[in-house]
Amino acid sequence: HRDLTGIAQLERHEILFLLAEAEQWVEFNRRADKHCDALSGQTIINAFFENSTRTLLSFEIAGKRLGADVVNMHAAQSSVKKGETLIDTAVTLNAMRADAIVIRHGSSGAVDLIASKVDCPVLNAGDGQHEHPTQALLDALALRHALEARGEGSEDFTGLTVTICGDILHSRVARSNILCLQALGASVRLCAPPALMPAGVEAMGAATFADFDAALDGADVAMMLRLQTERMSGQFIPSAREYHHLYGLTRARLDRCAPDALVMHPGPMNRGVEIDSDVADMLDRSIITRQVEMGVAVRMACLDVLTRRGRAVPGWND
């Protein structure tokens, strides 16, 4: 079997393959009857050691719509609170003969560790500051749909400039998106307060900015990220007012981008801090709810592809 621990482990053609697979589920999810038996008889465990609304719910909905038996393990109510180690937890989940395990964990690399201890595919639902691969895939699908709706659709994002602004240092979403967007041909600009920009990130091929206005100049997409104060220790944390002044996406700032530039945010949003409500709610420019919609389709595609046994999957290296 194969795991989905990061975009870094995917070839470009595999990213395109997963997006193509997700397209059928976008249509499926718009039907009145949203149930099939593709994963009938399979058990999926969602093991979440960190809070989540979108990722947990969409993985649960995805598994159920595919006909799988889906079980959620919340760390707060689990024996992790009694001191059980991550490896013992992994061995325990494995003994229950899950067919796929979806994991969110606060430590970078925790998902790889669990993947090395279990017999079934493991899907990374966000590990520390490392990766959040299904978020990057759903962002790519949402962006593709938005461009298609304007008659600018193409398979990849060649020629597109995406500015990712926020707490880049702590953001697994940023990391996975840098890898995914660049694999699909986009130019990526990163913007953060200097203390929240990871050292050496330019080596990933992205341009870095401390000045938000400069980072937005002519960009086709503004992807806003929240300040992950729960991961900060020792860094200077700007006040919400100060941060908004320097890095908040306002209507006036959006005008620095290309005409009709799109606005994205993975959620959860802090309105009035990194993004103003009148920008987040712009019907013609903001694709934030489309991102959520695509999340279910992308997670259906990933669960379906990773749990296929004995069935050749063209476009996917097994």
Ligand code: CP
């Ligand atoms: N975008 C994202 O991962 O949201 P949740 O933390 O709510 O899952």
